[in-house]
Amino acid sequence: MGLQIAFWILAVVSVGAAVAVVLLHNVFRAALFLVLCFFTVAGLYVAMGADFLAGAQVLIYVGAIAVLIIFGIMLTRDSTEGSPSGRLRLPALLIGFLFLVTMIFVVIGTDWGAVAEVSAEPTTEALAEAIFGGDGGFVLAFEIAAALLLAAIIGAIVLVRDK
């Protein structure tokens, strides 16, 4: 019962915040609604029993990416323009709607073989075991992710520094 209440509240708030992000005219307010959307996604992770990911979501998205986006808005202030829609507004609406209908048909029409009752256990240890454990895991991908982050940091610095 608690899970249902949590799901519906979080689902409504996250969808509403996402709609506000794409519809609001003021870019800064849109960014604030994006933060709300990230928070509710973290709540959804908690409802799914993914505790480590919920923490990482709050740290990375709410803490880092949202601040970065707000800085980006401040540095590219277009106060008169705001966030208008382009010429492709109606086709985009149509494509998004068709995609949604297709996905809902696929989701409902497929037998996913899901487990009905799931146990909620702490996932941090299981995640560490899956990434670093036993027969190789994801160690190579982990190292490549580290190299990717380093390259992204250097690239961002090179792109925006003053000549």
Place this chain on the structure above:
Amino acid sequence: MAIGLEHWLILAAVLFSIGLYGVLAKRNAVVILMSIEIMLSAVNITMVAFSRYGQYITGQVFVIFIMVVAAAEVAIGLALIISIYRRRKTVDAEKYDTMKW
């Protein structure tokens, strides 16, 4: 009605469609980046849902890597937008036509 896998998948599909609309329809480059972040979050929800209802932890491992790539992507994307803004004085994606054929 109990919350099952389908609920999470449809919620993720709704979020993804909203992000898709934002990417296609918006002209402000920063808002396009924000819409991409919404789409990535929707995919993450799908991954975690499959991970939970399939009892495989691998989906959550993928979410960690998606978060890493999303952080790198938004850093580079904003650097590009700021760099272009300094030259062209606009964040309107429809005016970024230097490489248009």
